[in-house]
Amino acid sequence: MAHMALYRAWRPQTFKDMVGQQHIVQTLQNAIREDRLSHAYLFSGPRGTGKTTAAKVLAKAVNCERGPATEPCNECDACRRITSGAVMDVVEIDAASNRGVEEIRDIRDKVKYAPTEVRRKVYIIDEVHMLTTEAFNALLKTLEEPPAHVMFILATTESHRLPATIISRCQRFEFRRVPLSEQVERLREICGEEGISADPDALGYIARLSDGGMRDAVSLLDQIASFTGGEVTLQGAVDATGGLPADQFVRMAVAIRDQDAAAALREIDEMMQAGKSADKCLEQLMHYFRDMLLAQLAPDAEGATGRAGDPAALAQAASGFSRERLFAVIDHLNRYQTEMKYAAHPQTMFEIALLKLCSDGGATAVGGQAAASAAPAAAAGADLQRLQQQVAGLERKLAELARTGVAAGAAGNGGPGDAGGSRVGGAGSARSSTGTAAGAGGAAKAPLRARVKVDPFLAAKGSPDALQALGKWPQAMQRVKEERVTVHAWLVDGEPVSYADDTVLVAFRNSIHRETTEKPANRQVIEGVLSAVLGRPTQLATLLQKEWQEALASADNSGAGREEPEVLQLVPDDGTGSQSEPLIDEALRLFGEELVVIRED
Missing domain, CATH: 1.20.272.10 (Zinc Finger, Delta Prime; domain 3)
Known part of the structure; x- marks a missing residue:
């Protein structure tokens, strides 16, 4: 036999001829034996591992005149005609060149008709990932509810490009690269049958070049045998494939x-x-x-x-x-x-x-590798040292505040006043941040994060004003994206949960996204967009989703009759909208931040 058609001559015609895919073969044979065939299969995996071949063998197995059988006989008229591609009810489509919606609509219109030549219609769509979005949409309904006499087999090398809706409607089989030893054994068998003399090293070299694809291995063997006149040596294989000696x-x-x-x-x-x-x-x-x-x-x-x-x-x-x-x-x-x-x-x-x-x-x-490995360690050491310094500074501030009689909750976010979720670290109003910084007695050099009570947001949740404001969140997100896409990328992690006192409360899943959103430049962009969309000056407050859930659970458990702690309310004394800061400072020093609410009327 001429060596120019080795792959065509040795292409598997039954399941037992397939190399390296025993797990798939056994599953399909059991399904045929128990009459539990699916209406749609998805064969995915590297090129040359037998996806299309397995589809044709399955089509022959379900339509064999002596079956359905776990192995096609390849002797009956149906098997021989399916092998030659002469059966109109077994259709193989190359989606790379027939990727439009019209071709899929044609299939959808024809599946309703019963097969005329064999037992079951089989549509084999090769390289199915090449279909357009419209074609996938046209195929979707047919895959979901096909007639009982139709089977779809989709083959692809890039299953990640398929819509999840298509994958979920198919039984998926992942074809593996053929192991090196099985490839070498198959090549040795072919050489024996074809009268080709081949060195074991040359067969191993061919198998490695094929990268797990049996089809490529047989094609390389065919090429090298033709180049060397039937004497396959390692040197001849290297020369024929363009390798280096x-x-x-x-x-x-x-x-x-x-x-x-x-x-x-x-x-x-x-x-x-x-x-x-x-x-x-x-x-x-x-x-x-x-x-x-x-x-x-x-x-x-x-x-x-x-x-x-x-x-x-x-x-x-x-x-x-x-x-x-x-x-x-x-x-x-x-x-x-x-x-x-x-x-x-x-x-x-x-x-x-x-x-x-x-x-x-x-x-x-x-040196680059050593530097790359040393850089994370140095960065980790610097972060640890910085954290230690921050902890020491906080301890000194707490000790000083304890001596001056100010509540420990005013010193930072981690004090006892945070228990129960009554206050969250967020971006409250500028009015609160001024009072908080003053309440530290001037000892803290860095400004403390403004804090806002959750209770107003819990009370306003579900109110008409809140629903109206939150309903415009998608519009605000689009405006933020148009104005600065990087801010939108961080803000998309958040979810608006309530609206009260001209402030939108956003709950974040990730603390990093929350902290980045609270940066002054990012906050300015977001609040500017919110003010424009809602038509009035609007501020942003943030917290983590778990904190919001805890606050909701606490509100549910406490009931509607929960008594609110008495608070001291400070209002401007001159009617100009500016607050008397010395009075605020004294109130915070005497009563603590937990009992003081700064309000403008």
Whole structure:
């Protein structure tokens, strides 16, 4: 047989012919045996692992004249015609070229008709992730409630691009990359049947190049067998696939080890003269150093040998490098491989990568890694020291406030006055923040966070004014996004929960989002938008969702007859809207922040 059609000749025709997907085969066979077939399947996984093949085998199994059977006979008229694609009721569609809504509508109109040639209609949609949004919407209803005589099989390499509504209506099967040992065994079987002489090292090299895809492995074997005239050797496989000879890898590694820039440039020139591409050469060189590292760290591991062959030669080459330097070289080559994708002159980038390795031996990469690992530790130490200083400062303030008789709750957010959720750290009004700062007796240099009582928001929750104000929140969010998208990104974590006294209370799931939203510049943007949307000056107050839930639970448990503590209310004495700060200071000193409410009438 000519070698030009190996894959077509060896394409699986039954479930038992499929390699590396036993978990899927067993599940489908049990479903057929127990008559529990689904109306829709989703086959996802890497290319060349048998998704479309499994779909055709399943179509034959359910429509076999001797079945439904766990294995199609491939002898009856239905099986043979489905294999050749001559059955109108088994339709294979390439969604990459038929991705529009009209093609899917055509399917939707035809599924209602009963099959005319076989037992069950089967629609195989390959590369289904290429369908448009409109096509998915047209397919959705049909997938949800198809007729009993119809089966859909969707195949894709990128299941993450499918809408969740489509995935939820299918039984999903994840096809795996075929293990190296099973690929080599299958290739050896094919070579035996086809009369091809193949070295085990060459078959292993082909299997590694295929990256777990059995289809690619058979195609490579076909290509190499044609190139070598039926004698598949490792050297012939390397030449046919455009790889680099093992001795060239060794010479390149020696040049890097000895920091011989001239030798490295000669090797690069030889590669380019042979027609190799710079990016592929860099990729293969990185794999070679990876194999050297494995030869050092895991010499006895199964499958540890890489694409370049002899494990003994790898171990000998690796003996000239330390583990740290091998790690550094791999990291260095990987970074340059990423940069090479966007380079106008890839060969120049390849040369620079090797010259840098030859000039400093990868010390830069090692130093960069050490610096990167040391930076988090230094940052953590600085944060710890700063926190310790803040705690010491708070302790001094509490001691001073205790001596002056001011309530401990005025000293910070963590005092006893916070218990029960009656007050939350938020952005209250500027009026409260002025009084709070004054209540600290002037000892605190940094301004304290303004605080606001939750009780007014609990009382106003569900009122007409609150519902009207909160109903305009989506409009406010859109305005914030238009004005400053970064502020919108932080604010989207919050949820408006109440509105009272011209203040919108927003509950956040994450404390980081809350703290960033409260920054003066961000708060100014949000309050400006709220004032514009609601038509009156409006302020923002924030808290965490768990604090709001605790406040709601506390209000429910206490009942409507809960007595409010007596408070001292201070009003302006001159009618101009400005408050007498000395009077406020004295009130806070005598009664404490918990019992003082500053109110403007």
